Amino acid sequence: MDFQTNLLPHHLKFYQEGTIELLEDILPTVEVTEDIFKNYLKTHHGVFFTLYGIDRNFLILFFDQNLEISQCLEIGNTMVSQLANHMSKLKGEVILVSPPQKITDNKINFFTFNKSFAHHYTYYYKQEKHTTQIQVWLVPHSQREGFSNA
């Protein structure tokens, strides 16, 4: 497993609601385009966080629209706090996290204008009666910065 795979949790017990599990260990690196995110927004809630360290990154999450938005925000909060904590320990720097923001069509070019390559993670959110997927993207703020390991 590589550095990026280990940045986010593999398994998470989410309160009494269920568990969140990473679908696979080998993660694709994908060029982010407006179309990818616009298509997600047609059928998903989108939430993003900005992580401020020496590098700046976005954590972007897309959830099934049947989930309550406040539950999506809390899943995002949980994941981003683990990510920031992990990055901070690996890099030895303070990572600050923005509050969650909802993604709208006019915010998409914010993530894609650099034509960055991003890491795409797929999670299963297993609740008592149903399972949904959570699509998670870790996008560097600029291509030149990219992701760096410690």
Place this chain on the structure above:
Amino acid sequence: MAKTVLVVDDITFVRKTLIEILQKSHLQVVGEAEDGEKAVELYRKLQPDIVTMDIVMPEMSGIEAARKILKIDKNAKIVMISALGQENLVMEAINAGVKDYILKPFSEEEILKTIEKALTSDERLTGRASQRTQKSL
């Protein structure tokens, strides 16, 4: 008589989860607030036995609200709810005089155990207890 609780968190889902857990036990939730300012206002009005307080909230943070509540009532019992990586904020809250803290995402058992401990304890996490907490953070 059931002990009363004020639940404070800006995320509706977290408030709902906490209320569900607390209502299953012998505790009575008397109020909920989504920011620090409302929490202080409700504390004055409801005088709950204990407050669960999210550490990071818009408008007025959980730490600031805890400070204001402890100014109103120096014996107020407050348990902070914090995310991973907020160790400095937790220490700030403990130094301000809160009883204890719980990490999100919490379990039913952790919440009830911590609240029970805070309700039965008359000492704040200061002195040696605070030093122990500092080490464990």
